Amino acid sequence: MAQVFRPEKVNCMPDKKIFLARAGARYSMLVKEHGFMQRVNALFLQALSQIGPLVFHTTVSIDQLPNKVVPRVFDGAKSATVFLSTLGESIDQLINNYVNQGQTFEAMILDAWASESLETLNETFDHKLRETFGEGTMRFSPGYGEIDVRMNKYIVKELLNVEQITVLDSGEMVPRKTTTCMIGWYK
Amino acid sequence: MNRTAFRELLTQRVLFLDGGYGTEFFKKGYKGAVELLNVNEPRVVEELQRAYAESGSDIILTNTFSANRIKLRSMGIEPYIEQINRNAVKIARTACGRSKLVFGDMSSTGIFVEPFGTLSFDEAYKTFSEQATLLIESGVDGIIVETMSDLKELKAAVLAIRDVSKDIPVIAHMTFEADGISVTGTSVEIFASLFNDIDVDVVGMNCTLEPKEMLPVFKRLSERCTKPISVEPNAGKPSLKGGILTYQTTPEEFAVYMADFIELGANIVGGCCGTGPEHIKFMTNYLGTENPRKRAVETHQFLSSRTQIKAIEPFLVIGERINASGRKKLQNGFQEMDFSEMLNLARQQEEEGSSIIDVNLGIEKLLTEKHFRQAVQELDKISSLPLSLDVQNADFLEAAMREYVGRPLVNSALVKEDHMIERLRLIQRYGGMLIVLPMERDIPQTAEERFHIAQKALKIIQNYGIDPERILFDPLVLPVGAGNDYHVTTNTIKLLNEAHMQTSIGLSNLSFGLPQRESINAAFLGLAVENGLNAAIMNTKEVTTMNVLEGALMLKGKSLVKAKQTIEDELVNMIIKGEKEQLMAFTQEQLANHDPIYVSQNILADAMEKVGQLYAKGTIYLPHLILAAETVQPAFDYLNGLLGESQVKLGKVLLATVQGDIHDIGKKIVGTVLRSGGFDVYDVGKDVPAPDILDACIAYKPDIVGLSAMMTTTVEQVKQVSDLLRSHGIAVMLLAGGASMNRQLAEEFGVLYAKDAMEALEICKAFMEKKRSSSS
Structure with missing residues (x-):
């Protein structure tokens, strides 16, 4: 059974420089345009009020994982923590609402914000795990390297058994701002 | 902590200041003079400071915002001044030990300094000096002067602190309205131009505005201030919720906006009214360790009064007519403290297109320091243009500079070491620019000799630690009617210009004793501009001269900045x-x-x-x-x-x-x-x-x-x-x-x-x- 970590919102607040770069903009220049930054900051706060971040996680012996899930970079690892992070449904709805209203600017900024917010959350949880387990491998997600993104279905439904997340046959997950990650541990 | 160590720290990372005090005590039910808590309930203060320290503040302020003698007197607790200030430092140290910096907090006396209030500059200076002495003796790491709306009062405070200790880090803050102007009419740009000169370590702003309102105002400071900058916005406007006074800016919103201040170049960020430990904690958690950003700062030189600022570029027109030398009526007026003619001349010259106005009160032996102080105050009252202080006696000059609100021009210094060093000391202490005459005892006859002496002066200026951009060299204009060759002056301008040394002339001297002075002055000014002249003390009533100046600048692709719209009624x-x-x-x-x-x-x-x-x-x-x-x-x-x-x-x-x-x-x-x-x-x-x-x-x-x-x-x-x-x-x-x-x-x-x-x-x-x- 997966354990659940409920992060504080500050753990999901993305670095503005990075999420604006995701949106194709340069923070150091934009910050001088007061009106523009006002809009960005308002969206930042709106997004922050909408997210319901959660992390589902389990730590198992490497032997318990199917070979198709374990990347080569995990060689030598004895155990692994597999986790799913999500910002929840509301942020998807918020972005969709903007898209449906033809407010593409808002949708674009929020999409970049949410992606980077999720990454910030993963970074936070990554640090927390390393404080507990010590030396480990790099953080790895299905869809990268040799691990098929469709393995998400196994991770979400069989290993972590998370009901709130839908995994499509393509391996994509709903809510959209959801990722799965793994870290191998050497001890 | 000494200034060198503090400045070094500022280059390494952005520092976090703490949040509000008065509003936090109020939330806890304490009212009235919260400084008295330092004496009666020190644990309450310590608890708050401990919370700020735990929330990630690098700098903790002492609970002494209103603890100057004048303010305490108005609250009826003057006898406690020493206890309040000394205890405040002890409490802060107990709360955060040596792991944090403890800065003594100082602010306004609550009374405007003359001419808009009843407090003299010297009384303000003494009041701040007393509080600074108490705080520094008690062991603060630095001092912050905050929420000042009057540039003159802030200047008094900073000079007082600096005279108590040359080595204590000082942060100087003003408070501005949303248009970037203080209630006394001083803009962010005027504040920055003066405090780029005045000996403080950090320049900043706090209070009055919430983060999103303060951001564009702070941007203006970041573009003009050459020193590290700091900021403490309020947490929005207060409102009443369920009978409790609350502030609207949430810790999340505060943190999001504080990131923008850092991106604009803030070296120190914190909160003012309405912010509490939660705001600071959220901010420090979100922002973590940040490197200070590099800023592109406007490098042009400006002169200012309390309410007006003028650039040297493209050309500085210095009105010459407040000059009592040889004008008995004006001289008599000054002696009798009648400044009405001076004020008329100031207004006229502004309307004629002067950028700043030269003030020469005439025969100084007949005057006292009080005359100079009063003249400066009278001009301040009418929100005059910036001043060029044409004062010979160093004591009188210092009295005028002490009283002056803004960044003046000092006219002038000779390249005789004592004379020049004294004036360099004055602009270093009070801020401003200086005209240097490239002569020692006698007037050099050739352009090369004048240039040589100007270069000698430049070395003295650099050795003294003054930026040469703050100096205007006077290539010496002599009357052509007495057989002097004006080419010597234009050639000197050329040599100085080629060496990137700025120049200013006393134009009217050229035509002394001649007929058709206006035509001669105008023609010469055209030549001087062509050779690179930057400024002239001149008669702005001369329409031909003003027109020729405009034309000469236009030929160089420049134009005079027009005087602000005059009020026609x-x-x-x-x-x-x-x-x-x-x-x-x-x-x-x-x-x-x-x-x-x-x-x-x-x-x-x-x-x-x-x-x-x-x-x-x-x-x-x-x-x-x-x-x-x-x-x-x-x-x-x-x-x-x-x-x-x-x-x-x-x-x-x-x-x-x-x-x-x-x-x-x-x-x-x-x-x-x-x-x-x-x-x-x-x-x-x-x-x-x-x-x-x-x-x-x-x-x-x-x-x-x-x-x-x-x-x-x-x-x-x-x-x-x-x-x-x-x-x-x-x-x-x-x-x-x-x-x-x-x-x-x-x-x-x-x-x-x-x-x-x-x-x-x-x-x-x-x-x-x-x-x-x-x-x-």
Whole structure:
């Protein structure tokens, strides 16, 4: 059974420089345009009020994982923590609402914000795990390297058994701002 | 911590300051003089400071914001000054040990410095010196002077601190309105230009504005300030929720905006009113360790007065006509402390296109320091252009520079070591630029010799640690009528220009003793500009010379910055300029054709209405408004004297600052403006309990009661007064204002809100009009 970590919102607040770069903009220049930054900051706060971040996680012996899930970079690892992070449904709805209203600017900024917010959350949880387990491998997600993104279905439904997340046959997950990650541990 | 270590720390990472004190104590139920907690309940202070330390603040402020003698006296706790300040440092140290920096917190005395208030510069200096001594002796790591709205008072504070310790880190903050101008008319740019020179380590702003309002104002500071910069916004405007005063900016919003301040180059970020440990914790968690950003700062030189700033580029026109040398009438006036002609000349030269004005009071042996101080104050009162202080006696020059509000030009220094070092010391201490004459004893005859001496001067300037950009070299203009070759001057300008040394000439000397001076001056100025001249002390009344200057600059692809739009209404102009005598004469002239009521209501009141509109548009500033109200009052009094019993008063207004609040200035300004607008005003003082206001209402029977509340800790008193008056059936309009009031809060209290004196006047007039029409 997966354990659940409920992060504080500050753990999901993305670095503005990075999420604006995701949106194709340069923070150091934009910050001088007061009106523009006002809009960005308002969206930042709106997004922050909408997210319901959660992390589902389990730590198992490497032997318990199917070979198709374990990347080569995990060689030598004895155990692994597999986790799913999500910002929840509301942020998807918020972005969709903007898209449906033809407010593409808002949708674009929020999409970049949410992606980077999720990454910030993963970074936070990554640090927390390393404080507990010590030396480990790099953080790895299905869809990268040799691990098929469709393995998400196994991770979400069989290993972590998370009901709130839908995994499509393509391996994509709903809510959209959801990722799965793994870290191998050497001890 | 010494300044070197502090400055080094500022290059390594962005530092976090703590949040509000008064508002936090208020939340906990403490009211009144919170500085007294240092003596009576030190644990309460320690608890808050510990919370700030734990929330990630690098700098903890002492609980001494109002702990200067003048402010403590007004609160009735002056005898505790030493205990309050010394205990404050001990408490802060106990709360955070040596792991954090403890900065002594200082702020305003609550009284404007002369000429807009009653406090002399020297009294302000002594007051700050005393508090700084107590804090520094008690072991603070640095001092912050914050929430200052008067540049002159801030200057007094910083000079005082620096004289107590050359090695204590100092942060200097002003507080600005959303338009980037302080209530006394000083812009962010003026503040930055002066404090780039004055010996502080960090320059910044705090209070009044919430983060999103402060951001564009702070951006202006980041573009002009060459020193590390800091910022502490408020957590929005206060509002009443469930009977508790709360601030609207959440910790999340605060943190999100503080990131933008860092991106704009802030080296220190923290919070002011309404921010608490939660805001600071959220901010430090979100922002973590940040490297200070590099900033592109405007490098051009500027000169300023309190309210006006002028760039040296593309050309500095220095009006020459306030010069008593050889002008007996002007000299006599100065001796008798009559500065009216000087003020006329200042206004004329501004209208003619001067960028700044040279002030030479003539034979200095006949004058005292007081003359120089008074001259500077008089010009400050009329919001004059920046000054070029043409003063020979070093003591008099220092007296003038001490009194001056802004960044002056000092005219001038000879390249004789003592003479020059003394003037370099003065611009280093008080800020400003300096004209250097490239001569020792005699005037060098060739351009090369003058250039050589200028280079020698440059070395002295650099060795002294003054930026050469702050120096204008005078290539020496000599009368051609005495056989001097003007080419020596133009060649000197050329040599200096090629060496990137800025130049300024005394133009009129060229044509001394000759006919057609204007033509000669104009022709020479054209040549000088062509050779790279940057500035000239000149007669701006000479239309040809001004036109040729404009043309010469146009040929170089430059143009003179036009003087600000002048106010065309002569009567309004007279009032704004403070011309009391002229206004009285004008009023008396009008009586030949009109009755006193007409003059009062249709002429003077109409002019004051226009003054109000100019203030609302930002064309004039608060000092103008006060001066205008004071100027027009004697004329109104005169007319009322003629009317006797039949005089028309718009209505009666009773003014009070609520209980627990000892701020007075805002209320006095409102009183002055209301009086000049035709109201009878009864000011019942400050720190007035609600029952006393009730008694005053019964005694004076006002139509309107105006309440002032500056502090977040006293704003609730407005509601108490309102409830009390209503419960006793006192039918008055209640109007509230002050830094801690806002429209929403006023609605919650069931009173009206006025953001400033002019709005108060408009509301009072509208109310009385409605009252009259409903009763008729």
